[in-house]
Amino acid sequence: xxxxxxxxxxxxxxxxxxxxxxxxxxxxxxxxxxxxxxxxxxxxxxxxxxxxxxxxxxxxxxxxxxxxxxxxxxxxxxxxxxxxxxxxxxxxxxxxxxxxxxxxxxxxxxxxxxxxxxxxxxxxxxxxxxxxxxxxxxxxxxxxxxxxxxxxxxxxxxxxxxxxxxxxxxxxxxxxxxxxxxxxxxxxxxxxxxxxxxxxxxxxxxxxxxxxxxxxxxxxxxxxxxxxxxxxxxxxxxxxxxxxxxxxxxxxxxxxxxxxxxxxxxxxxxxxxxxxxxxxxxxxxxxxxxxxxxxxxxxxxxxxxxxxxxxxxxxxxxxxxxxxxxxxxxxxxxxxxxxxxxxxxxxxxxxxxxxxx
Amino acid sequence: xxxxxxxxxxxxxxxxxxxxxxxxxxxxxxxxxxxxxxxxxxxxxxxxxxxxxxxxxxxxxxxxxxxxxxxxxxxxxxxxxxxxxxxxxxxxxxxxxxxxxxxxxxxxxxxxxxxxxxxxxxxxxxxx
Numbered sequence: 001x002x003x004x005x006x007x008x009x010x011x012x013x014x015x016x017x018x019x020x021x022x023x024x025x026x027x028x029x030x031x032x033x034x035x036x037x038x039x040x041x042x043x044x045x046x047x048x049x050x051x052x053x054x055x056x057x058x059x060x061x062x063x064x065x066x067x068x069x070x071x072x073x074x075x076x077x078x079x080x081x082x083x084x085x086x087x088x089x090x091x092x093x094x095x096x097x098x099x100x101x102x103x104x105x106x107x108x109x110x111x112x113x114x115x116x117x118x119x120x121x122x123x124x125x126x127x128x129x130x131x132x133x134x135x136x137x138x139x140x141x142x143x144x145x146x147x148x149x150x151x152x153x154x155x156x157x158x159x160x161x162x163x164x165x166x167x168x169x170x171x172x173x174x175x176x177x178x179x180x181x182x183x184x185x186x187x188x189x190x191x192x193x194x195x196x197x198x199x200x201x202x203x204x205x206x207x208x209x210x211x212x213x214x215x216x217x218x219x220x221x222x223x224x225x226x227x228x229x230x231x232x233x234x235x236x237x238x239x240x241x242x243x244x245x246x247x248x249x250x251x252x253x254x255x256x257x258x259x260x261x262x263x264x265x266x267x268x269x270x271x272x273x274x275x276x277x278x279x280x281x282x283x284x285x286x287x288x289x290x291x292x293x294x295x296x297x298x299x300x301x302x303x304x305x306x307x308x309x310x311x312x313x314x315x316x317x318x319x320x321x322x323x324x325x326x327x328x329x330x331x332x333x334x335x336x337x338x339x340x341x342x343x344x345x346x347x348x349x350x351x352x353x354x355x356x357x
Numbered sequence: 358x359x360x361x362x363x364x365x366x367x368x369x370x371x372x373x374x375x376x377x378x379x380x381x382x383x384x385x386x387x388x389x390x391x392x393x394x395x396x397x398x399x400x401x402x403x404x405x406x407x408x409x410x411x412x413x414x415x416x417x418x419x420x421x422x423x424x425x426x427x428x429x430x431x432x433x434x435x436x437x438x439x440x441x442x443x444x445x446x447x448x449x450x451x452x453x454x455x456x457x458x459x460x461x462x463x464x465x466x467x468x469x470x471x472x473x474x475x476x477x478x479x480x481x482x483x484x485x
Contacts, residue, residue, distance in 0.1 A: 011421060012394065026449075027420040028395040214394070214420055283398040285418055308397040308420055315398075337416065337423070 005108035007045040010212040019209050027214035031310040034181055034219055038141035039211030040202050046136050047111035048189055051102040053126035063121045065257045067248025071096040076161045076176050079246055080238055081117060086262030087234040090114050095163040095176060103174060107228045135195035140185035143207035148186055160355045169201045182223025182353045221316060222309045224277060224348030230288055231275060231304045231318055239266040242275045273301060274326035277348040278317040280341050285315040286334045292319055293333040300325050300332055309350055316350045366472035368429045369481060373453055379466040383429055384457040388482055393419040396445035401437040401459055408432060415458055430468045432461035
């Protein structure tokens, strides 16, 4: 168990009995099992909330660059809370779950910051309800849909980023077709007192093993997905982070969200640095905070997430580099424990996304 | 639990050492590999490198983190196990056998006696 955002989280699970027969155990095996079968993640540390009131979508648009007004009932979108300097306060999922009712999932480490920010930035007619009594499970991997189909054909039929209220094993859940692994899968918001029974039900299926924080990190890194606090924070802009796509088409007419004009300027004139994928030569992982140099010996940037990619079967990293060094194929030098390790800028993700479309 | 081995000695940095003449074979303990998790990369010292006691001379990288491996005693590196750099998982599966790291020609073979014996290492593990 390790501390993470104030929670004690398992890096990997101690698999016994039937589970041990399905999966050898350890971060590598849990990772590969998720890519070939299905993994169940307990992500109850994430913050969940309902946001409701007249015109809630338009109200939230004052704080995020995404198109929330255009979000149809039963649909979810990835978006960002941004600040006036164009930095990222948090990344979050927003789902439309009824008329004038949104469901939010935010990062554990940012819950308190986010909810204060939301309360301050929304009119009094909008009510924020924190859902402290709900757990969050993620069922991820190519077999996730078959497993879900045994509990709820309706949930299994959801399109990518679709959301529905369904009953799973007797528990009223809010299920979305989404995740943080690059694989097809579901995130399941479940009443906390029914979460353990649902987790037991899900891990009772022969395709599923529980997966810990270690593989969650290596899966999202191979999928090129940002981890708040590592790859994005209040000092990185969505443009630098390669998240320009979160800015809704309509929002690019007016840029009327926090930091909008900073982002427009970065789009017009180029951001000074860019988040890129990096493949170090050899086998040694380059971890977060590794210094990146250009081939000419000048400073190029810093690794923000790095490790060993079990599916890639080699080291993978993401980091920020100077704009002139951000093109795919650019050669870089990483300083790993005092030694120079050659590396190359590569497109993200490292492993293709396999979302259902 | 590893079987009792009266000829094997240990360090508090979780290296094991077996002595044959003045040649010490060094690896990491089962406890160490278990704590590190799946190993994905290992760097061994250069041959002929002179190392002092407790000097960092090898690196193990697991999916979780990088850790140093220390020379348990002063000596010169005379052999390295390149099989484990090609397949680090050997250290996970057989840490105190096929997963050995390197061999040292000890400056003073008597220093071997200063290392922890099995009982002392087991006692040390209890305190962790």
